[in-house]
Each structure stands twice: as structure tokens, then as C-alpha cells.
Amino acid sequence: MEHTLVAKKLLTLAIVNREGRVLLGLKKRGFGEGYYNGFGGKVEVGETVEAAARRELQEEAVIIAGNIKKQGLLTFHFDDKPQPWEVHVFNVLDYNGEPCETDEMSPQWFSHDQIPFDKMWKDDEIWYPHFLAGHLFQGEFFFRNTHHLDSYNFDVVSKL
Numbered sequence: 001m002e003h004t005l006v007a008k009k010l011l012t013l014a015i016v017n018r019e020g021r022v023l024l025g026l027k028k029r030g031f032g033e034g035y036y037n038g039f040g041g042k043v044e045v046g047e048t049v050e051a052a053a054r055r056e057l058q059e060e061a062v063i064i065a066g067n068i069k070k071q072g073l074l075t076f077h078f079d080d081k082p083q084p085w086e087v088h089v090f091n092v093l094d095y096n097g098e099p100c101e102t103d104e105m106s107p108q109w110f111s112h113d114q115i116p117f118d119k120m121w122k123d124d125e126i127w128y129p130h131f132l133a134g135h136l137f138q139g140e141f142f143f144r145n146t147h148h149l150d151s152y153n154f155d156v157v158s159k160l
């Protein structure tokens with residue numbers, strides 16, 4: 001029998017969550033353009049996942065993360081992409097600096113009851129309520145034609 005090893009693409013997603021509001025960015029270019037999302041991107045070779053989360057937040061929103069907590073591990077399968085994406089989700093509890101628009105993202109605060117799910121990835125409305133409640137979670141999502149969510153598994157877990 002033949003086995004094919006397909007490495008996952010490792011990414012981060014950092015959501016600043018303070019005083020009943022989250023900081024999201026409107027993605028201006030690249031994958032997910034036109035969607036609101038947290039800040040993040042690919043983990044570089046030799047970098048820890050947490051260091052990548054901090055770096056991407058600084059590059060995309062120009063703020064320096066203080067305390068951050070890993071809350072989620074999400075795997076995205078795309079029928080039109082060769083590798084699954086493994087996205088590590090962080091809750092940014094405090095930060096230094098002032099969020100600023102960058103080439104990639106236009107930052108905006110949303111109260112917890114006004115998160116713009118109609119302009120976000122389809123999986124987000126499934127896991128954001130758990131993120132906001134402080135739960136740890138794991139999920140696996142299967143997308144068709146990049147944007148259509150066909151099916152998923154999702155669990156609240158006791159550790160990641």
C-alpha cells in the first residue's frame with residue numbers, strides 16, 4: 001500500500017479581546033480578502049507558534065502583545081488546496097501601542113454581540129462563542145471551493 005505524507009501548513013490567529021470587545025481587521029489583500037478576521041499568518045522556520053502569533057500581530061496591527069493565551073486549534077481542509085491548514089488561535093489579553101492600519105489589515109473594534117459573522121469565514125460563528133466564553137477548543141472544517149463549509153467536527157477540550 002502507498003502512503004502519502006502531506007504536511008500541514010502552520011498558521012496563527014490572534015484576537016485581541018478586551019472589555020467586551022474584540023479587535024478584528026478587514027483583510028485588504030491575499031487569502032481571505034474582504035473578510036474580517038483576527039491577525040495572523042504563517043509560522044516561519046525556526047520560530048515557535050507563539051512567537052509567530054506575536055510577530056504577525058505586530059506586523060499587521062502594529063501592537064505588541066502582552067499576555068496571550070492559546071485557546072484553539074483549528075484544522076482547515078480545502079478540496080482545492082494541497083495541504084490542510086493548522087491554525088493556532090490565541091486570545092490577546094493585553095497589549096502595548098495603538099492599533100493602526102497596515103498594507104494587509106484595517107483594524108476595527110466590535111462588541112461581543114456585534115461580531116460581523118456575515119463578513120467572516122463560515123467556521124467563525126461556530127467557534128467564536130466558545131472563544132469569547134474562554135473555552136479551549138479544537139475543530140476540523142472541510143471547505144469546498146475555498147469558501148463553502150461542507151462539514152465539520154468541533155469540541156470543547158480540557159487541554160490543548
Ligand SMILES: Nc1[nH]c(=O)nc2c1ncn2[C@H]1C[C@H](O)[C@@H](COP(=O)(O)OP(=O)(O)OP(=O)(O)O)O1
Pocket residue numbers: 011012013014030031032037038039040041042076085087121122123124
Ligand atoms: N477558515 C478560517 N477561519 C478563520 O477564522 N481564520 C482563518 C481561516 N483560514 C485561514 N485563517 C486565518 C489564519 C491566518 O491568520 C490567516 C491567513 O494568513 P495569511 O493571510 O498570512 O496567509 P497567506 O497564505 O496569505 O500568508 P502570507 O503569504 O504570508 O501573507 O487567515
